[in-house]
Amino acid sequence: MSTVQKINMNPASSTLLKKVVLTGPESTGKTFLSKILSEHFNTTWVEEYGRAYCEKVGQDLTALDFAHIAGGQLYLEDEAAKKANKVLICDTDLIVTEIWAEIYKVPCPDWIIEINHQRHYDHWLLLSPDVPWERDSVRQYQEIRNWHYQRLHDELSKRKLPFTVISGSYEERIEMSTKLVGEVIRDGVTRNS
Numbered sequence: 001m002s003t004v005q006k007i008n009m010n011p012a013s014s015t016l017l018k019k020v021v022l023t024g025p026e027s028t029g030k031t032f033l034s035k036i037l038s039e040h041f042n043t044t045w046v047e048e049y050g051r052a053y054c055e056k057v058g059q060d061l062t063a064l065d066f067a068h069i070a071g072g073q074l075y076l077e078d079e080a081a082k083k084a085n086k087v088l089i090c091d092t093d094l095i096v097t098e099i100w101a102e103i104y105k106v107p108c109p110d111w112i113i114e115i116n117h118q119r120h121y122d123h124w125l126l127l128s129p130d131v132p133w134e135r136d137s138v139r140q141y142q143e144i145r146n147w148h149y150q151r152l153h154d155e156l157s158k159r160k161l162p163f164t165v166i167s168g169s170y171e172e173r174i175e176m177s178t179k180l181v182g183e184v185i186r187d188g189v190t191r192n193s
Contacts, residue, residue: 018087018184019120022177023096023156023163024127025148027134029170033127033177034091040178041185044080045089049073050097059140063109066101070094070112087185093121095159099151103144117159123184124156125177128167 020037022030031048038045049072057065073094081088094116101108129145156163164180166173 017081017084018122018188019081019090020087020181020184021090021093021121021124022127023092023124023152024166025129025145025152026140027145028127028129028131028149029173030091030127032170033125033166033173034089036174037089037177037181041085041087041089041181043085043087043089044083046073046077046080046091048092049076050092050100061100061104061106063101063106066097066104066106066112067109070097070109070115073097074115087181089181090121093124094119095152095155099148099155102151103148122162122188123180124161124163125166125180126152126156126163127173128165130167131170131173 022034022037024030034045034047050069053065053069053072054061061069073092077088077090094112097112098108098116101112126149129149133145153165164176166176166180168176
């Protein structure tokens with residue numbers, strides 16, 4: 001059995017559990033919203049493994065680092081799925097890992113790309129970079145936020161994945177996201193923005 005087959009047998013692949021991914025460029029409120037949504041829906045959320053990894057080892061990343069980040073992200077997701085209540089909130093996915101490898105100009109390991117086309121999620125919330133940039137110890141690409149947003153939008157569209165753009169103030173983002181996640185749980189909403 002291949003590594004990809006083993007990964008896809010994990011509990012996060014269950015069709016009973018809805019999975020919503022928050023994606024977007026740096027400093028758009030993904031972690032903030034993930035926490036709020038998990039509290040609102042009394043469920044678990046998946047932290048962004050890449051952030052913790054970069055805080056620990058730095059940001060001079062290679063293809064091997066992206067493999068570690070992807071593996072760590074999948075592990076966190078599968079562990080969180082075991083405790084989730086109807087919906088799992090994911091503060092990133094491997095599409096983001098693929099695009100970060102592109103930003104760093106390193107080849108993305110083939111197995112990450114393969115899993116990206118096999119792993120199932122019910123909806124993506126694409127956060128727009130129309131909120132102020134907040135610097136921290138890991139964020140470093142303020143100047144490419146608009147490009148990064150468009151690249152994610154194009155990738156989700158190209159793959160024909162169900163997503164909705166979330167924009168506006170943080171209060172508006174909370175309201176839109178809460179409504180959409182409720183619709184995903186109830187109806188399995190698949191509209192695109």
